[in-house]
Amino acid sequence: MMKSLQNTAQQLRRLVIRMTTEAGSGHPTSCLSCAEIVAALFFHEMRWDPSDPKARNVDTFILSKGHAAPILWAALWEAKAIHEDPLSLRKLDSSLEGHPTPNNPWVKVATGSLGQGLAAANGIALANRLDGIDARIYCLLGDGECSEGSVWEAAQFASLNHLSNLVAIVDVNALAQSGPAPYQHDIEVFSRRFQSFGWETITIDGHDLGAILSALEQAKKTGPTAIIAKTEKGKGVSFLEGKEGWHGKPLSQEEMEKALAELGEDQAVAPLEPRRVGHYTPPPQQKKPTPALAVDYALGDQAATRDGFGNALKKLGELLPELVVLDGDVKNSTRTEYFAEAYPDRFFESYIAEQNMAGTALGLAAYGKIACATSFACFLSRAYDFIRMAGHSRPSHLIFCGSHAGVSIGKDGPSQMGLEDLAMFRAVSGSTILYPCDGVSAERLTQQVTKAQGIVYIRTTRGKTPVIYANDEEFPVGGSKTLCASKEDKFTIIAAGITVHEALAAYEELKSKEILVRIIDAYSIKPLDQETLAKAAHETQGIITVEDHWIDGGLGDAVAATVSALAPVHRLAITAEPRSGKPEELLERYGISQQAITRKILELMD
Structure with missing residues (x-):
């Protein structure tokens, strides 16, 4: 088995080099450092079915270091999970893009803006928990991206929520784009950091397949677990290994031939049998449209739209079992507390960590949930890169609510006045933006955001305003x-x-x-x-x-x-x-x- 997996790792390296040289661009050295890790996951450890990219009762792989996309495509090709020519990498009509996107059916969330994969993995782990699927989620990160604070937001959330099926693997290859990574090969730094957030950690030689398999086996017993793997960037090719100046640089034809000669002849990859995680029956598709909410206001009543939003969420919780809500430590202001009290198993307190909140919501949405992430409108700007990347992930239902918008919040001052949020969400491709003005429209539009496809933003107001609409008024998206x-x-x-x-x-x-x-x-x-x-x-x-x-x-x-x-x-x-x-x-x-x-x-x- 060990010999077969080593041959597989070498075969992945060979294919990555050929792909990136053919494309004339890409990140081959970032792929070579994690070849043994990817080989061990796809061809030994993970329970998955190469014939079914939509399967739920399988383990999940998230490539947080998205610039290493060629090794993902190589693994899927060698596993016969994809049939596109791998040499089409980065070509216009190929799904084998420079960084992973859902244009390829095996990719559930777009990655490549570093520091985002672990948050999405959190959401996938929560979705599995809600659906009773005892599958594991493996998230491969780079050491350089661990400088992103969002990684540690995600690590905190995973620990607080006891996501025992989550395994982070950090590829510590010591080299970033422009020079050495901050801690180079000091893997204990990463181990201590994950431990400080409540994770179990295992440090290994990331090229020792025996150590990799042992660590993956140990990770089944504890969690969340971080495997810290010491690797060499460009591993397997003498003129690349551990050398600066090769990040994002493909080999020339002559260099490719030299590298392939060092890596040896093409080898058969390890045999792969489709495996599942128990039996899973998808929930029945809702045949009838969700009934309109019962709304009860009197004309002229004073009601804050944030209250209407919270009331509607609570009502929708009974009608939509797939609805989940996340909040950034302001649930008593956004009024998501109403939903939290009624459906505590489907409410996730994200605390003051809006990036992880957005990324976790994306992971939930990617795995079939209607995810709603809420905070003050101003604080969503902190999560904007996650929102932008969520747009590239094209989730079915991903809702953001920004409350306390504008100068009308009053005395808190400009730091609390969301004044950029409409511009932010208007710039996200395919987004929908709804802005109620009274209690009736707030409840009706909250129901609309759960129906709308893609990323939807609803903006609510702190202060009370008069009710101007009758309770039976309808508010279709795209109307006025x-x-x-x-x-x-x-x-x-x-x-x-x-x-x-x-x-x-x-x-x-x-x-x-x-x-x-x-x-x-x-x-x-x-x-x-x-x-x-x-x-x-x-x-x-x-x-x-x-x-x-x-x-x-x-x-x-x-x-x-x-x-x-x-x-x-x-x-x-x-x-x-x-x-x-x-x-x-x-x-x-x-x-x-x-x-x-x-x-x-x-x-x-x-």
Whole structure:
């Protein structure tokens, strides 16, 4: 067996070198250092079925050091799990991309932005636990990426949640892109760090297959476990091994021939039998649509949209057993505490570690859960790289909720005022953005986010606002609500969330001056209701957008991109550094209040 696995490792090295030389790019030396580890996992340790990339009751491999993608493709090719020519690496229409993405069916989460794989592995481990699948998750990291704080956020979460089926393997090859890695071959540093977060650790020679297999066997008995493997970058090729200056550099044709000669002739890989982890029956597909939530508000009631969000989550928890919620230590503010109290097994406290929260939510979503991650809108910016990469992972349902958005939060000051979040999520490909303005729309739109595909963002408000919608009002994604309209409207005011109420107040004041304006609640910011906005642009003299967000990247920019060719678009938004103050003071000072809207209309009328 040992000889067969060593031959397999050498065969993976040979194929990696051929692939990267053919592609003219890639990271061959980062692959060569982990060849024995990958061979031991795919051809001995992991329980998986090369014929079924969608199987759930199997062990999972996450390549956190995503630049080593060629060795993943090589292992899948040699296991006959893929049939694309491995020499198509990095070619335009090949799924064998430079870093792993779900364009290849064996990849569940996109990796390559370093420091993200372990958080996703956490989510997969939780999904398996919820579904009663006793499978293991193996996450291969590089030593360089362990400089990312997100790795340690994930390590803390795994320990606190007793993810005993999680195995992290750190490939300590001592060389980063531009020089030596911080601790080079001092593997005890990594061991102590994982231990300090509550992990079991095993230190090994990462090229000794006996040691690798022994460590993998030991990892079954404890957990979470980190295997710290001392390796050589470029292992197996004398002019590459342990040498600087080769990161991300393919070999020339001449160098490839020299390297292949050192690695020896092609060898048969170790035999591989498909294996599963017990029997797993997928939950039945829901045949009937989820019934509409029962909503009970009276017109004029004061209700915060964050309360409506929390109420709806709790109701949806009963209707959607696949719904899971994560929060970043603000559940009593975001109102996810309502769900946590009702469904503690499906609520995961992430504490003040938003990167891991986002990555764990992605792992859950990738394995069939409707995952909802919540925090203050401002703190989601800390997790933006995870959100960006989640976009590349194309999950079926991944929800983010940002509460306490904008200057309307009041006295906490600018560090707590999410003013960038709409721009952030608008930039994520295929995202959906919803922004309720009252209790009814908050509950209805919360149900919508659980139905929408891909990444969905819902923005909620701290303070209470009047209920303006009837309980049976519907809020389809891509829609809007025209709240005031007539044939005599001079201008159209487009608002969302808190500014809807400022716009309505401005309407009454302008009406008293015999000036009529149209009011549209653009609760669906992405996608916008283009038809309604275009009609308003044709029928009125201009558009005024009002938003509690920086002027760049939010509602105003979205509307301008849609209708600026049809009518002038004037944007009222935050343009100066906010201060602490009362909400009404801040709305006025920063030009998005009832009075500011009225002044703008009167200015345009002159």
